[in-house]
Amino acid sequence: DQQVKQNSPSLSVQEGRISILNCDYTNSMFDYFLWYKKYPAEGPTFLISISSIKDKNEDGRFTVFLNKSAKHLSLHIVPSQPGDSAVYFCAASGYGGYQKVTFGTGTKLQVIP
Amino acid sequence: SAVISQKPSRDICQRGTSLTIQCQVDSQVTMMFWYRQQPGQSLTLIATANQGSEATYESGFVIDKFPISRPNLTFSTLTVSNMSPEDSSIYLCSVATGANTEAFFGQGTRLTVV
Numbered sequence: 001d002q003q004v005k006q007n008s009p010s011l012s013v014q015e016g017r018i019s020i021l022n023c024d025y026t027n028s029m030f031d032y033f034l035w036y037k038k039y040p041a042e043g044p045t046f047l048i049s050i051s052s053i054k055d056k057n058e059d060g061r062f063t064v065f066l067n068k069s070a071k072h073l074s075l076h077i078v079p080s081q082p083g084d085s086a087v088y089f090c091a092a093s094g095y096g097g098y099q100k101v102t103f104g105t106g107t108k109l110q111v112i113p
Numbered sequence: 114s115a116v117i118s119q120k121p122s123r124d125i126c127q128r129g130t131s132l133t134i135q136c137q138v139d140s141q142v143t144m145m146f147w148y149r150q151q152p153g154q155s156l157t158l159i160a161t162a163n164q165g166s167e168a169t170y171e172s173g174f175v176i177d178k179f180p181i182s183r184p185n186l187t188f189s190t191l192t193v194s195n196m197s198p199e200d201s202s203i204y205l206c207s208v209a210t211g212a213n214t215e216a217f218f219g220q221g222t223r224l225t226v227v
Binding site: 043089100 | 153207215221
């Protein structure tokens with residue numbers, strides 16, 4: 001039972017354009033959502049998060065949008081840069097204390113120069 | 114933040130043997146986690162390791178197969194026992210430095226069982 005789903009295994013975007021990575025979840029108990037970036041031969045690196053009380057969180061070129069009614073979140077990268085090419089994992093957990101984090105299967109983003 | 118060192122970074126092992134993976138953190142942390150990422154799959158939590166208590170295993174993972182030690186607040190080990198080719202995965206150590214915060218990951222151990 002995949003509670004966090006990233007239906008697009010890969011995405012190609014031209015440098016300078018917007019990258020939109022999507023994520024859906026099924027567990028209504030999830031209250032905290034995160035995006036991680038992973039380069040080959042490295043562990044995942046935290047990118048940005050959002051709690052369920054917000055619908056948007058922005059950090060530089062990265063913005064995460066949350067639509068709780070649709071159980072959907074997205075990561076926008078504007079403008080996209082070649083260094084953004086990596087695998088992006090969506091993750092979710094409950095809120096309060098130390099909660100188990102459930103990961104999606106990842107989307108491989110390629111930014112074409 | 115936390116800096117996590119994981120050793121070895123990769124290994125090729127014979128089936129039936131065991132491998133112990135070490136995870137060292139540069140600061141004291143309460144919670145340490147071990148994940149597995151099988152080829153083409155998401156990260157799956159194996160167990161949560163608290164200092165001074167038994168690790169808590171997720172469904173599908175057992176202590177006899179994946180024994181974990183947590184002797185202090187900066188170190189943990191995961192052993193993959195009696196390995197088979199199905200155990201070929203990336204194993205990742207992770208820590209949480211506080212409640213309701215993001216988790217930090219080591220660089221992972223790429224295990225191949227032949």
